[in-house]
Amino acid sequence: xxxxxxxxxxxxxxxxxxxxxxxxxxxxxxxxxxxxxxxxxxxxxxxxxxxxxxxxxxxxxxxxxxxxxxxxxxxxxxxxxxxxxxxxxxxxxxxxxxxxxxxxxxxxxxxxxxxxxxxxxxxxxxxxxxxxxxxxxxxxxxxxxxxxxxxxxxxxxxxxxxxxxxxxxxxxxxxxxxxxxxxxxxxxxxxxxxxxxxxxxxxxxxxxxxxxxxxxxxxxxxxxxxxxxxxxxxxxxxxxxxxxxxxxxxxxxxxxxxxxxxxxxxxxxxxxxxxxxxxxxxxxxxxxxxxxxxxxxxxxxxxxx
Amino acid sequence: xxxxxxxxxxxxxxxxxxxxxxxxxxxxxxxxxxxxxxxxxxxxxxxxxxxxxxxxxxxxxxxxxxxxxxxxxxxxxxxxxxxxxxxxxxxxxxxxxxxxxxxxxxxxxxxxxxxxxxxxxxxxxxxxxxxxxxxxxxxxxxxxxxxxxxxxxxxxxxxxxxxxxxxxxxxxxxxxxxxxxxxxxxxxxxxxxxxxxxxxxxxxxxxxxxxxxxxxxxxxxxxxxxxxxxxxxxxxxxxxxxxxxxxxxxxxxxxxxxxxxxxxxxxxxxxxxxxxxxxxxxxxxxxxxxxxxxxxxxxxxxxxx
Numbered sequence: 001x002x003x004x005x006x007x008x009x010x011x012x013x014x015x016x017x018x019x020x021x022x023x024x025x026x027x028x029x030x031x032x033x034x035x036x037x038x039x040x041x042x043x044x045x046x047x048x049x050x051x052x053x054x055x056x057x058x059x060x061x062x063x064x065x066x067x068x069x070x071x072x073x074x075x076x077x078x079x080x081x082x083x084x085x086x087x088x089x090x091x092x093x094x095x096x097x098x099x100x101x102x103x104x105x106x107x108x109x110x111x112x113x114x115x116x117x118x119x120x121x122x123x124x125x126x127x128x129x130x131x132x133x134x135x136x137x138x139x140x141x142x143x144x145x146x147x148x149x150x151x152x153x154x155x156x157x158x159x160x161x162x163x164x165x166x167x168x169x170x171x172x173x174x175x176x177x178x179x180x181x182x183x184x185x186x187x188x189x190x191x192x193x194x195x196x197x198x199x200x201x202x203x204x205x206x207x208x209x210x211x212x213x214x215x216x217x218x219x220x221x222x223x224x225x226x227x228x229x230x231x232x233x234x235x236x237x238x239x240x241x242x243x244x245x246x247x248x249x250x251x252x253x254x255x256x257x258x259x260x261x262x263x264x265x266x267x268x269x270x271x272x273x274x275x276x277x278x279x280x281x282x283x284x285x286x287x288x289x290x291x292x293x294x295x296x297x298x299x300x301x302x303x304x305x
Numbered sequence: 306x307x308x309x310x311x312x313x314x315x316x317x318x319x320x321x322x323x324x325x326x327x328x329x330x331x332x333x334x335x336x337x338x339x340x341x342x343x344x345x346x347x348x349x350x351x352x353x354x355x356x357x358x359x360x361x362x363x364x365x366x367x368x369x370x371x372x373x374x375x376x377x378x379x380x381x382x383x384x385x386x387x388x389x390x391x392x393x394x395x396x397x398x399x400x401x402x403x404x405x406x407x408x409x410x411x412x413x414x415x416x417x418x419x420x421x422x423x424x425x426x427x428x429x430x431x432x433x434x435x436x437x438x439x440x441x442x443x444x445x446x447x448x449x450x451x452x453x454x455x456x457x458x459x460x461x462x463x464x465x466x467x468x469x470x471x472x473x474x475x476x477x478x479x480x481x482x483x484x485x486x487x488x489x490x491x492x493x494x495x496x497x498x499x500x501x502x503x504x505x506x507x508x509x510x511x512x513x514x515x516x517x518x519x520x521x522x523x524x525x526x527x528x529x530x531x532x533x534x535x536x537x538x539x540x541x542x543x544x545x546x547x548x549x550x551x552x553x554x555x556x557x558x559x560x561x562x563x564x565x566x567x568x569x570x571x572x573x574x575x576x577x578x579x580x581x582x583x584x585x586x587x588x589x590x591x592x593x594x595x596x597x598x599x600x601x602x603x604x605x606x607x608x609x610x
Contacts, residue, residue, distance in 0.1 A: 183569055184567070185566075212597060213563050213598045213601050214563070215563065217522060217523040218521065218523045218525070220523070221527070254518040258490070263490055263491055292518055
């Protein structure tokens with residue numbers, strides 16, 4: 001495992017990708033306490049909201065309020081999803097540290113999810129990139145369906161490469177490769193990364209796994225072995241439910257940190273403080289945490305879930 | 306990933322290691338239907354019971370009845386745990402195909418779990434091996450606490466090597482390395498296997514992970530990369546509960562098979578038939594399956610859990 005990075009950055013997406021996919025609506029105050037807990041746990045890259053229509057994503061309707069009250073500090077970057085110019089203007093007004101745009105590697109997913117082709121979706125981002133440049137904001141690019149698409153099945157690595165390169169050329173500093181439906185396995189992860197790394201510097205790539213089939217940590221291990229050092233994850237495995245049939249939440253930050261700690265890979269997260277933050281937010285949800293490490297650590301500390 | 310085996314054998318331990326750790330008592334008839342389902346799913350190595358005192362393990366009290374009615378076929382080996390001479394005689398009377406003995410790599414765990422030292426525990430197996438030889442039965446050796454012990458913490462790979470070599474010298478054909486408390490991570494797995502493989506042929510080693518901290522599949526991936534080709538797992542992740550704080554069940558067979566299939570590693574298991582067998586047994590339990598692949602496949606097939 002000679003390629004392993006000595007240090008990994010975790011992008012904590014629980015407050016956005018996680019909560020957005022929970023049935024329960026969380027109050028602004030509770031979200032802020034949760035994010036404060038994430039900061040206390042040492043997380044330095046936190047996705048805190050999304051400037052999209054509240055008609056489509058009611059869970060993120062309070063993003064401007066969240067950004068107004070975030071526990072700002074020099075060590076932590078708070079980002080938000082900005083799908084278009086309108087969202088970008090709102091994000092700038094709210095004082096985001098960084099923004100993210102979202103494209104798909106699957107033509108069918110793009111059309112069904114945002115009602116336009118991949119190329120059209122990229123065109124929508126042009127004003128976002130222009131505003132980012134004039135406001136000196138970094139733009140992260142998410143690519144969805146990098147392993148599989150619910151409509152098309154497996155996705156060719158070349159399709160992922162193409163949209164990733166387009167996003168980088170438009171101005172993204174980093175591409176987060178999303179296994180949106182969690183169907184990827186280690187061999188597929190290796191094939192995809194081998195294709196991408198030929199043309200894209202590995203330090204411009206991050207991985208974003210959903211744990212639908214329980215493959216996320218094994219896939220992350222392969223990514224680490226290929227030199228990837230940025231991992232997206234959600235506290236407690238937010239967005240997934242451990243006893244729902246279709247639990248498809250993000251990989252849990254606790255499970256990732258537990259693995260990294262065991263492998264001696266620096267990540268800056270205090271796992272007990274993280275579990276405390278997660279426990280607080282799961283108290284507000286209609287199900288327990290998907291994270292095994294979180295449950296095990298809670299049990300060890302005699303807490304009950 | 307050049308060392309990957311082309312083919313993997315799965316040792317299905319759900320009917321023993323799994324059910325033994327469930328609160329619900331399952332009837333003999335239901336167990337038999339479950340095992341029939343496992344055979345239909347293509348599993349060829351099935352641990353079907355344990356000949357221990359029913360005072361200690363009431364869930365396994367019907368093992369003789371199970372073996373009397375098993376769906377025997379030439380392609381499937383049914384094994385049982387035999388902790389001592391008395392158990393071995395009962396196992397032989399019941400017509401087991403293979404037996405297994407159980408030692409620990411941790412002195413403290415051995416003393417607390419079976420009230421004797423590791424050396425004393427091995428001595429107890431001498432009549433078991435003698436009877437196995439005279440009855441032409443293969444003996445598998447389980448080594449527990451290979452990564453960590455609940456009383457001692459981390460366990461030195463040399464301690465695992467020592468007891469493994471002793472069991473092989475006594476007559477075991479294979480050692481199953483058990484991460485009993487599920488604390489191991491990929492780096493530790495690599496260190497352990499590197500130590501063992503120096504002195505033990507890799508085809509005499511199997512891995513047996515519990516998924517307490519969600520690390521099992523990542524650890525199995527490392528084992529595969531080291532050339533290990535025998536994996537213990539339990540249908541549905543039996544023995545663990547997805548919403549209990551201390552879920553520490555075996556890694557789920559479905560999750561392992563999903564990964565192997567994705568990697569093109571032959572394993573002989575029909576995952577849909579396996580999910581059907583698991584769904585039947587989980588209907589009898591007080592909680593849903595821990596296996597994410599099982600839940601995802603059930604959801605895909607519009608079943609409800």
